Amino acid sequence: MIKIAIPTYGSGGLNEVMNRRFGRCDTFTFVTIENNHISEVKSVENHARGESGGVGIQATQIVGNHKANEVIVDFLGPNAADSLNALKIKIYHTPSVELTVKELIDLRLSEKLQLMTSGNVGAHQGMKQGKESRR
Amino acid sequence: MKKPKIICVTGGKGGTGKTMVAVNLAIMFKNRGLKVLLIDGDVENPNTYLLLNSKLENKTEVHYFLPKIVEDKCNKCGLCAENCATHALLHIKDSIPIPISTVCSGCKLCYKICPTNAIEADLKVIGWIYTSSAFNIDLLVGELKPSEARSAIIVKALMEKLDKITITEDNKYNVVILDTAPGTHCDVEELISQADLVITVTEPTRFGKLDLIRIIELINLLKKEYKAIVNRSSLLGYKDKFLLDLEENSIDILGDIPLDEDIVRSYCQGIPLMENSRKSDKNGAGYESFNQIFENLMEWGDL
Amino acid sequence: MTYKVKRKKIAVISGKGGVGKTSLVASLASITDKDTDNKIIVLDCDVDAPNLALILPPKSEKDVTITNTYTTKKARFLDEKCVQCKQCYDDHFCEFSALKWDENNNIPIIDYLACEGCGACKVLCPEAAFEINPVKSGEILSYMANIGFPLIYGKTQLGSTTSGLLVSEVKERSTELKEFDNTNFVLIDGPPGIGCPVIATVSGLDYIIAITEPTPSGLHDLQRAIEMVNQFNIPFGIVINKADLKSASQKQLNKYIKKSNYEILGRINFDLSIPEAMSYAKPVVDYAPESVASQAIKKIYTKLMHVLSEL
Numbered sequence: 212m213i214k215i216a217i218p219t220y221g222s223g224g225l226n227e228v229m230n231r232r233f234g235r236c237d238t239f240t241f242v243t244i245e246n247n248h249i250s251e252v253k254s255v256e257n258h259a260r261g262e263s264g265g266v267g268i269q270a271t272q273i274v275g276n277h278k279a280n281e282v283i284v285d286f287l288g289p290n291a292a293d294s295l296n297a298l299k300i301k302i303y304h305t306p307s308v309e310l311t312v313k314e315l316i317d318l319r320l321s322e323k324l325q326l327m328t329s330g331n332v333g334a335h336q337g338m339k340q341g342k343e344s345r346r
Numbered sequence: 347m348k349k350p351k352i353i354c355v356t357g358g359k360g361g362t363g364k365t366m367v368a369v370n371l372a373i374m375f376k377n378r379g380l381k382v383l384l385i386d387g388d389v390e391n392p393n394t395y396l397l398l399n400s401k402l403e404n405k406t407e408v409h410y411f412l413p414k415i416v417e418d419k420c421n422k423c424g425l426c427a428e429n430c431a432t433h434a435l436l437h438i439k440d441s442i443p444i445p446i447s448t449v450c451s452g453c454k455l456c457y458k459i460c461p462t463n464a465i466e467a468d469l470k471v472i473g474w475i476y477t478s479s480a481f482n483i484d485l486l487v488g489e490l491k492p493s494e495a496r497s498a499i500i501v502k503a504l505m506e507k508l509d510k511i512t513i514t515e516d517n518k519y520n521v522v523i524l525d526t527a528p529g530t531h532c533d534v535e536e537l538i539s540q541a542d543l544v545i546t547v548t549e550p551t552r553f554g555k556l557d558l559i560r561i562i563e564l565i566n567l568l569k570k571e572y573k574a575i576v577n578r579s580s581l582l583g584y585k586d587k588f589l590l591d592l593e594e595n596s597i598d599i600l601g602d603i604p605l606d607e608d609i610v611r612s613y614c615q616g617i618p619l620m621e622n623s624r625k626s627d628k629n630g631a632g633y634e635s636f637n638q639i640f641e642n643l644m645e646w647g648d649l
Numbered sequence: 650m651t652y653k654v655k656r657k658k659i660a661v662i663s664g665k666g667g668v669g670k671t672s673l674v675a676s677l678a679s680i681t682d683k684d685t686d687n688k689i690i691v692l693d694c695d696v697d698a699p700n701l702a703l704i705l706p707p708k709s710e711k712d713v714t715i716t717n718t719y720t721t722k723k724a725r726f727l728d729e730k731c732v733q734c735k736q737c738y739d740d741h742f743c744e745f746s747a748l749k750w751d752e753n754n755n756i757p758i759i760d761y762l763a764c765e766g767c768g769a770c771k772v773l774c775p776e777a778a779f780e781i782n783p784v785k786s787g788e789i790l791s792y793m794a795n796i797g798f799p800l801i802y803g804k805t806q807l808g809s810t811t812s813g814l815l816v817s818e819v820k821e822r823s824t825e826l827k828e829f830d831n832t833n834f835v836l837i838d839g840p841p842g843i844g845c846p847v848i849a850t851v852s853g854l855d856y857i858i859a860i861t862e863p864t865p866s867g868l869h870d871l872q873r874a875i876e877m878v879n880q881f882n883i884p885f886g887i888v889i890n891k892a893d894l895k896s897a898s899q900k901q902l903n904k905y906i907k908k909s910n911y912e913i914l915g916r917i918n919f920d921l922s923i924p925e926a927m928s929y930a931k932p933v934v935d936y937a938p939e940s941v942a943s944q945a946i947k948k949i950y951t952k953l954m955h956v957l958s959e960l
Contacts, residue, residue: 263719263720263783264432264433264449264720264814265432265433265434265449268433268434268436268446268449269433271436272436272437272438275436275438276438276439289448289852290446290448290449293446293448294436294444294446297436297444297446298436298438298444332853358698359666359667359698359700360665360666360667360668360698360841361665361666361667361668362667365866390664390841390842390843390844390847390873391664391665391841391842391843391866391869391870391873393665393865393866393869393870396865396866396869397865397866411744429768429772431722431766431767431768431769431781432767451765451767452744453744453745453765453767453768453769454744454769455767455768455769455772455773458742458769458773459772459773490843490844492843492873492876492877492880493848493876493877493880493881494844495813495844495845495848496844496845497842497844497845498810502746527666527841527842528666528667528698528841528842529666529695529697529698529840529841529842530697530698530805530807531697531805531812531844531845531846532810533844535762535807535808539762539763551924551927551928552703552928552930553671553700553703553927556698556700556703557698557700560698560807563807564807564808567762567807567808568762581924582924582925582928584928610896613864613865614864614865614896614897614898615897616865
C-alpha cells in the first residue's frame with residue numbers, strides 16, 4: 212500500500228490542480244493506492260502556509276503525521292527536501308504544471324515520474340505568506 | 347587588572363582600506379613601545395596576516411551547537427519540537443524528533459527543556475581561530491568555514507578569547523585593534539559593541555559617504571565614540587569638498603590618507619608602510635598622513 | 650549578434666569588498682537594456698549596505714514602492730509578570746548574551762541588538778514574563794530604473810539578524826513583477842563576504858560571476874568565494890578587475906586560474922574611467938563608451954550571453 216501526498220489548491224481532491232509550492236499550498240490531498248487502485252482520497256488543510264519560517268519542515272510534519280510515504284511536487288525548498296529525506300518519504304517531480312491530482316496519480320502508477328533527492332529552488336522562495344494566485 | 351584599550355576599525359563600504367589602516371595603526375602603536383594585539387574579525391575573508399606576510403598557527407576549532415537526540419532516553423513527547431522557534435526539530439507523532447541542522451539557531455532551548463534529558467550537544471565545526479605574529483605584534487585570526495553562514499559565532503569566540511587573555515594574562519596588551527568585515531551585519535555589530543573607540547575608514551565618493559552614514563547609524567545605536575579616516579583622499583580631486591561635507595554632517599575626522607603608490611607597494615609586499623624595517627620614504631604623502639593620524643589618535647584615545 | 654537566454658538568474662559576488670561588483674552590475678545592466686533582444690530585472694542583494702540605487706536611480710521618485718519586512722523577532726520583558734526570581738539570569742536562559750541583569754531595579758534587561766528572538770526566555774520563564782514579537786527587519790524598495798528596467802533592493806533595519814531572509818525576499822519579489830515572465834535574465838549585485846547574506850543570494854541561481862583583482866587579498870578572497878560557490882554546485886566565471894596591476898599576486902592569480910581551469914569571463918585593465926563614472930553615478934559604459942574599461946565590459950557581456958545560452 213502506498214499513500215501519496217500532493218500539494219493542492221483550494222479544498223483539494225482528485226480533480227484539483229497541483230499547487231506549485233509544497234510548503235505554502237492550501238491543502239494536501241492524500242491518495243491511498245492498493246493493488247494499483249485508488250482506495251481512499253482525503254484532503255487536509257495546510258496550517259503551516261501562513262507561517263513566516265520553517266514552513267517546509269512544518270508542512271512535512273503534516274505529510275508525515277498522515278503517514279504518507281510519497282509526495283509529488285513541483286517546487287521544493289531545501290528545508291522541505293531535507294525533512295522529507297529524513298523521514299524517507301520519496302519525492303517525485305511533476306513533468307509539467309497544471310496537472311490534476313488524478314493525472315499525477317496516473318503518471319505515478321505508470322511509473323512515468325522522476326524521483327528527486329534534493330530541493331529545486333533556493334531557500335525562502337515561497338515567502339508570499341500563502342497568498343498565491345494561480346499561474 | 348589593567349584592561350587594554352580596544353580600538354575597532356570598520357567602515358561600511360568594502361575596499362576602503364580598513365585592513366590596511368588597522369595593520370598600520372597596530373604597527374605604529376608597536377613602534378611607540380606598546381604591546382599590541384590585532385584581531386582579524388573579518389572572519390569570512392580574513393586578510394590581516396596577508397598584509398603582514400605572517401603564518402597562521404595554533405589552529406583551534408570553533409563549534410556551534412546542534413541537538414542530538416539520545417534515542418533510548420527519548421519518550422517522543424515532542425516538547426522540544428513544539429517549542430522550537432525555528433522548527434528545527436521535525437516531529438511526527440510517536441516518533442523520535444529529527445534535528446534539521448540548517449535552521450537551528452543554537453538557542454539550546456530543546457536541550458534545556460527536555461523532560462528526560464534526552465538531548466545532548468552535537469558540536470559541529472563552523473570555523474577556526476589561529477594565532478600569528480609579525481613585526482612584534484600578535485594576531486588572533488578568525489576564519490569561517492566556506493559554506494557556513496553564521497560568521498558572528500566566530501567573532502564571539504574571538505572576543506571570548508580576548509576576555510580570557512585579559513583576565514588570565516594581566517597587562518599582556520596595552521592596545522587591541524579589531525578589524526571588521528565590510529557592511530553592518532551582526533558580525534560587525536559584535537565588534538563595535540566591544541570597542542572603546544571606533545574608527546570608520548571611508549573613501550571620498552558618494553558610495554563611501556552613503557555607507558559611512560549607515561555605519562555611523564549603527565555606531566550611534568551602540569553608543570560608541572567614533573572618528574573617520576578618509577582613505578585615498580586625493581582620488582578625483584574631491585578631498586576638500588568631501589571633508590567639508592563630513593564636517594557639515596558633524597562627522598569628526600581623524601585624518602586623511604592620499605593616494606600613494608608606496609602604500610599599494612607595501613600592501614602587495616606584505617610589509618606595512620609604517621614598519622620601521624621597511625625603510626619607507628618618511629617624506630612620502632602616505633607616511634606623513636599616517637603619522638598625523640596616529641598623533642590625533644593618541645590624543646583622542648588618551649593613550 | 651545576440652544569444653537567446655531565458656529567465657536566467659545570475660549574481661556578481663567577490664568575497665572581498667570594493668573590487669567592483671556594483672560598477673560591473675550597473676554596466677552589464679545598461680548594456681543588456683540597450684540590447685533589444687534581452688529584457689532584464691536587476692536586484693541589489695547587498696542588503697546591509699545597498700549602493701546600486703545610486704548609479705541606477707528611479708525614473709521617478711514617486712513611483713518607488715517601499716515595503717517593510719518583519720522577519721526579525723525580538724524578546725520583550727513584561728515587568729508586571731516578573732517576580733524577580735532571577736532564574737533567567739542565574740540559569741543562563743539566553744545563549745546569545747542578550748539577557749543582562751539590572752542590579753538597581755532587580756529585573757532583567759534585554760539587549761535589543763543582541764537578541765535573536767529565539768524565544769527561549771519566553772518558554773523557560775516560570776512566570777511567562779517574556780514575549781516574542783516580530784519587529785521591522787528591513788525595507789524593500791522597488792522601482793523602474795531611469796535606464797528602463799525594474800530594480801528591486803533591500804535594506805536591513807540595523808540590528809536585525811535576518812539579512813539572509815531579506816535577501817530571499819528581494820529575490821522572491823522579482824518573480825512577482827509583471828515583467829518577470831518575459832524577462833531574459835535577473836542580474837543580482839551580491840554582498841561582500843561568503844556568509845549568510847551571500848549564501849542566501851547564490852541559493853538557487855543559474856550562474857555566478859566572481860570578480861577579483863590581482864592583490865593578495867583579492868586572490869585569497871576569490872578562492873574562498875569559489876570554495877563556497879562549489880558547495881552549491883553552481884557554474885561560475887571569473888572577471889579580473891584592474892587586471893594589469895603590477896603585483897606579485899598577478900603571477901599567483903594566473904597560476905591559480907591555469908591550475909584550476911576555471912572559466913575567465915574577461916579582464917578589465919586599470920582605467921580611471923571607472924572611478925570617474927562612479928563619481929558621476931553613471932555606469933562606465935554610458936559615461937565613457939570608448940574607454941578601455943567599457944570595451945572590456947562589452948566583451949564580457951558577449952561572452953556571458955554565450956555562456957548563459959549554453960547552460
